[in-house]
Amino acid sequence: MITNKPNFCNQLNRREFLKDIGGGFAALGLTGMLAQDGFFASKAMAGISDFVNPLAPKPAPLPAKAKSVIFLFMYGGPSHMDTFDYKPDLYPLDGKTIQVKTFGRGGHRNESRVVGPKWKFKPYGQCGKYVSDLFPHVGECVDDIAFLHSMTADSPIHGSAMLMMNSGNLLSGHPSIGSWVNYGLGSVNENLPGFMVMLDKKGGPISGAKNWSSGYMPASYQGTVLRSKGNPILDLQNAKDITGAQQRTLLDHLRMMNEDHLSTRYDNTNLAARVASYELAYKMQSSAPEAVDIDKEPAHIKELYGVDGSRTDDFGRKCLLARRMVERGVRFIQVYSGGNHNDANWDAHGDLVKNHELHAGNTDKPIAGLLKDLKQQGLLDETLVVWGGEFGRQPTAEYKEGTGRDHNSYGFTMWMAGGGIKGGVSVGSTDELGSRAVEDKFHVRRLHATILNQLGLDPNNLSYFHGGLDKSLVGVEGADPITQVIA
C-alpha cells in the first residue's frame, strides 16, 4: 500500500492524485470533477489531458426534468402523412398530378403524382389526436405525447441526414448527441456504459458506427452497441474455457503485479485508473447480464411489449431492455427500427403499404408498451422518449407506377413523451399536403436543444474546443428548446 505517499493535490493544477490506490475507484471520479471546472478545456494538448474516467457522473448545470433519453430511431424516414400528420385533403387527390415543390433522392421537382394516404385516421385519447391505423397502440398513448409536426432538416439524403439527426451536422466527424450527453452529464451507473445503441437485426444504419461516434471527442464518449440476444456487449463474456473463478484469480494477481509496478510510479494516475478499470470491467461483467436478463420480467410486462415470439418480439425486447437500462441509470439509449438498405428499413420508395405495414407492425405495440410501462413504473416523468426518423416522406409518388414516396426534409413529424414534456399536444404544422412545414418550423437543432434542456444542460453553453472553435451540438448559431412542448 502506498497511501502514505505525499499527496500533491492542490499543486497539481487542480489535478488530484489518488488518495487511495487500494480502493482504486477514487481515480474514476477525478476527471469528472476536473472536466466540470473546465480543467481539460478539451483542447488537443499533449501530455496533460489524460482522461481517467470521463463517464463519472456530473451534476446537471440546470434543473433537469429528465434523467435519461430513449431515442426510438425510425431509420429510413417514416411517412408523416401516413402515420401522425393527418391530411384529409390528400386522400381525394390520389393519382392526380399536381404542382408541388419537392426535393428528395430523385432531385428537385415541381410537379408529381399524389399518392393519397394509405391508411385511415381516427381520434384517440382525451386530446382527440388523429392517428393512422398503422399505430393503434401508440394511439392509446397520445395524451402523453407531444407531436412536432413541423420538423425540418438540411438534407433529404440518408447519409448526411442521419448524421444531422444524430450529430447536428451534415458533415461527418462530429460527436453524436449521446456523446454530448455523456460528456455533459457522465453516467450514473459505473457498471454500464452511459450511451447504448441497439441495432436492427438486419444490420446497422448506413454509415454504421459514425452514427454513434464521439467524433472529435475521446472514444470513451462513443455509444456502446447493446444486443438483446447473445453476448449483450462486445467482450462482456469470459473467453471460452475461462471460468469466473479463474478470471477472479487472474484479476487478483494482475492487480497485485500492477500495484507493485505502480509503487515506484505512485504519481501516475493513469496507471492507477487502469488498475481500477479492470475491477470496473469485472463489475460490469457481473451486473450487465442481470441488466439485460429480460426473462426475469413478469409475463404481463412481456406481453405489454409484445415479447411473445411474434413479429413484435424483437423490437419489444429492445424497448424492454431500454427501460431496464433507464432504471439502471444509463443516460442515453438509442433503439433503431430498420437497418441495412431499401425495404429493410422505413425507406418506402417502392411499395409504401408493404413497407410501412412491416415496420409499423413490428414496432407499434412495443413502443406503446414502453410508454405505458414507463408510466406505470413512475419512470416516464424522468425519461424522455423521442420518436422519429432522419426525415419524412413526400406526398407524391416517386415514379410512374406504385405508391413509393421519396424523402422529405422540408417538413416531417417527430414526437416526444415524458421527461417534462407536455402530453396531448401537437405543435407546428405542414401545408395541407404535408409537403413542407409552414407554421412554427422546428429545425433538428431545436429538437436537440430540447433534449439537452430537459436533461438540465444548456444547449448553447455545452461546448467542446476543437480545431480552433468552441463547438456545440446546436452549432455556432445556437438553438433554443421548443418551449411550446415543455411542461
Add this chain to the structure above:
Amino acid sequence: MNLSTHPLVLALAFSPFILLAEREYTDEQIAFWENEAFPVLEENCWSCHGVSKKIRGGLVLTTLEGVLAGGEFGSSVDLKKPADSLLLKMTSHQDKDHEMPPDGKMADEDVAVLARWIELGIPFPEADEVEPKGEVVHHGADYEKGKQHWGFKRAEKPALPDKALGPHPIDRFVNQRLEKVQLRVNGKAVDPVLIRRVYYDLTGLPPSPAEVEAYTRDQSKDKFNELVDRLLASPHYGEKWGRHWLDLVRYAETNGYERDGNKPEVWRYRDYVIEAFNQNKPYDRLILEHIAGDELPDADAASITATGYQRLGVWDDEPADRTLAKFDYLDDIVRTSGEVFLGMTIGCARCHDHKIDPISAKDYYSMLSFFANVTPHRQAQSNLINVVSKHQDLQALHIRKRWEARRNQLQKSVQSLKSEFFVKLEPKHLPVPLLNLPDARAGGLDWKYSLKNPGDAWETNGFRDGEWQVGKSGFGLKGTPGAIVNSEWKTKNIWLRHKFGLSELPKSLFLSFHHDEDITVFLNGRQVLHRTGYSTFYQTEDVTKSAISALQTGQNVLAVHVKQTIGGQFFDLALHGFSKPVNLDHLLNKHGAGVLNGGRFNLYKKDKSTLAKHLKTEPSASRYPVLAVAESGNHPIHVLRRGNPSLPGRLVSPAFPSILDDTPAEIPPSYKTSKSSGRRRVLAEWLASADNPMTARVMVNRIWQYHFGRGIVRSPNDFGLQGNDPTHPDLLTWLAHQFVESGWDIKAMHRLIMSSDAYQRSSAPQDQALVKDPLNDLFWRFNMRRLQAEEVRDSILAARGSLNLQMGGPSVTPPLPAIVLATASQPNKAWGRSTPAQASRRSVYVKVKRSLQDPILLSHDAADTDATCPVRFTTTVPTQALTMINGAFVNDSALTFAERIRRQGGDTLRDQVRNGLSIVFSRPPKPEEVEAGVRMVEEVKVAGNLTDKDALDRFALLALNLNEFIYLD
C-alpha cells in the same frame, strides 16, 4: 397627411448619426411605434435579437443603435431606399437564404408595419430600448493584436545559453530554466528502460530480450548513439513515424457517409509516406510533394502519389447541396493544410473572420483559391492517375504490354461467346426476370440523351433530364461491326439516361454492351463499368457483385457516357435482373453445346482455360494508378458570406495568410503546366520556405512532441492565440533554425533530440520536483507514456512471436467480432477476411475504414480520421479492459504466446514464467516478479482445476494485460 414627405422625416432619413443624436419624435411617430412597430418587433424579432443569451447573427434589434448598425450582413435598414432594407427582405422571405423569423413567415400586415416604420424614420424611443445582455459575436480579425503574438512572429536564431549549462545545446536551454527554480533533475534511465524507450520511439516495436541483454552488456561509450543510428536505418522507422504523419493528414481508406466507398489505390499514399520517412526525404520536399507534387518540374511517381494527401478527407457522394459540397471538399484541404503545415486554424475563418486569431475570411478564401481548380472527388477510378515507377524498365514495360494485349484478346473472345449464349438461351432456363432493359438485338430501349456536356451530377438520380432528347438504342453510325443503329449519333460525345422503377430487388444482374469507343456506365450515380477502346461485338457481364447493391426500390437511373476519339461511334446496352442468382458459367456448361453451334462452344472452353492460365502469368507492373490530384478549368473564388456559396462577396486571388506575408502571391507563367495552373506550386514553395515563420517551428515541435509525449507548444496544430505558449520559446526557435540549416533533415533532428540528457532521463517520480513542477513543464524527468493503439496490437503480435513484418501493399483486414460487423449496414460486405499470416501484419497496414474499426485499435484511442489528429487521447474505460481480458484477439494471442514460452522458455514453470515476463517487460524480471507469476499459475490452476498447460495459458493472458507491458518508462 403623408408622413413620408414630412420635412423632418426626409431630413433624418439620410443620416444615421442624426437619427441617433436627435431622438425627438412627432406624436404620429410615437403612436406608430407604440401601437404598430413595437408589438411586431417584440413578438417576432426580439427573442433572438436582443433579449436572449446569444445574439443571433450579431444583430441587435432592441436598440436603435443596433438596428442601424445591423448584423453580419450589414445594416438592417436602408435609409436611402427603405424598400431595399434587409429587414424587409428577410421578413418578406425575398432573401431565400435568410427567411426570418426562422420558425415561419410573419403576417404580411406585420411586414408592412416594419416597412412603414423604416419609412417613418425608425422612431425608437430610448425608454423602450432593451440593452442586450447576451454575447454578441464580435467579428473582424484583430491584426494588431496578432502581430504581437509570439506564434506569428519571425524570430532570429537565439544564441546558445552558457556552456556551463552543459555540453548539449538542448540541455543548455532546458537547464537554463531548471536552474532558475533550483530543481534537481532525474538521472539517466537504466539501459533496459532506455533501449525499450528508443525502440518504441523509433520503430513502434519492442526490443527482443536478446537485444536488451546485448545492449546492457555493451560497454562502449557510444552505444546509445549507435543504437539510435541503427534504428533510424531500420525500415520499421518509417512505419512508426509514417503513422504519426498519417494521423496528421487524416488518413483513411474510405470516403465515409452512406456507402463509405473505398478510395482506390490509397494504400500507395501510405506506402509513399513510410518510404519518405525511411529515405529521410527533406521536410521541405515532403511539403512540395504533398501540395504540388504534380506541378513540380521534377514530378515523379512519388511526388504525384503524395498529392493523394488532398483526397484523403471525407466525401459525400450524394450531398444535399452540390455547390456547398464542393466548398466542403476544398475546405477540408485548406483546413487540414493550415493546421498541419502552419499550426494555424485557418478553417475557422470560413464563415466569418476568425474570432480570435488574425485570419480574415478573405485570408481563408484567398488560401482556398490556390486549390480552386482541383477536380472534384468522384467515385471509383475517377481520381486515379497513372504513374510510371522511377525504376522502370523498358523491357518490362514491353512485356507487360504484350501480356495485356493477349489478355484482352482472350477476354473479348470469351465475353462475346458468353453474350451470344446469354441472348440465345431459352428463358425457361433462367429465373423470373425482374428487370429487362433490352438492347437493339431485342428491339432497343428509349433513352434520354444529350450531345452537349450536361455538367456536374448528370449521372445521379436527382438530375433533371426533362430537356434531353429521346432516342431508341443503339446509337451511332453504321460501320462499327455488329452495330444495329436505331438513332443516329455522329458527334464526339453522348450522354444517356434511362429511368426505371423497381418494386422488388433482383438477386442477379447482367449487363450486355457494345461500344465504340470509351464507355462509362453509372447505376444511381455509382460507376459500375468502365471500358476503353471499342468492341466489335456484344459482351455480357455478370455485374451482380459490383452493381447490384446500387439498385434501390423505387426509381433508379442508368446513365452512360460514351466518348469517341477516332473512327466510328456506336453504343448499345441491355440490363437484365433476375429473382434468383444465376450462374452463367454453370448454365454454359449445361446448355452451351446446344446453343453455341459450329464448334464455337469448344472455342469458348479452350479460350476460357487459356485465359485462366494467362492471368496467372501477370508480370509486375511498373506503370500503376495512384489516387492523386488533377486540375481542370479556372474557377474564380469569391469570399462567401457566412460560408454560403449563394452569397458571393468580393473576388479574391491566391494569397497567403496576410498576418504572415501580405505580398501578393504571383503565379509565374512558367509554373503553369499543360494540366494545371501552377498555383499550388506557389503555395507549396511558400510553405516550404526557410522564411516562413511557422513551418519549421511547427514541424520541430511535432518531432519533439512525438519524442517527449508533449510538444514545446502543447497545442501542436494551433500556434495561435488560443493555443498554448511554448514552455521553452528560445529552444523552439533555435531548433527550427537548426532544422532549416540542416536541410530540413528529420533524422538529424531525431539524433539531436535523442542525444540530449533531457531525452535520456528516468521517468521516476521525485517528491520535491512534483511539488514544484507537477506537469513537468521543465523536463526534469521523461514522461511515461502508454503505447499507442498500433503499438499495443503490434506488441501483442510480437509477444506471441507471430508478427508478420512484411511491408507495404494493399491493406489487410484481420477478423472482426461479429458484434462489430453487425453495426455495418451491410454486415456481409463491410469487411474482408485476410489469411492468418496477413492478419498478423503491423497495424499500420490494417485497413482504415471510416465506419468500421477494429475494437483493439479503437479502444486504445486510434486517430479519428475525419479531421487532422495532432495528439492522441489516452483514455481508460472499463470497456477497454473487457477487450483486453475477454476479447478474441488477445485471448487467441495469449494461447500462442503461452505456446512460445513453453517452447523456448525452458522446462520448469519458473523458467517459462521468467521468459514470458522478459518478453512483455523487455528486461530480465526480478526474482520476486517471477515468484509472483509462479504463484499466479499455481493459484489459477487450483481455482479452475486446470492442467499445467491451461494454467500457463492464463498466465500468458495476464502478462499481456500488465501495466508495464502497455506503459513505457
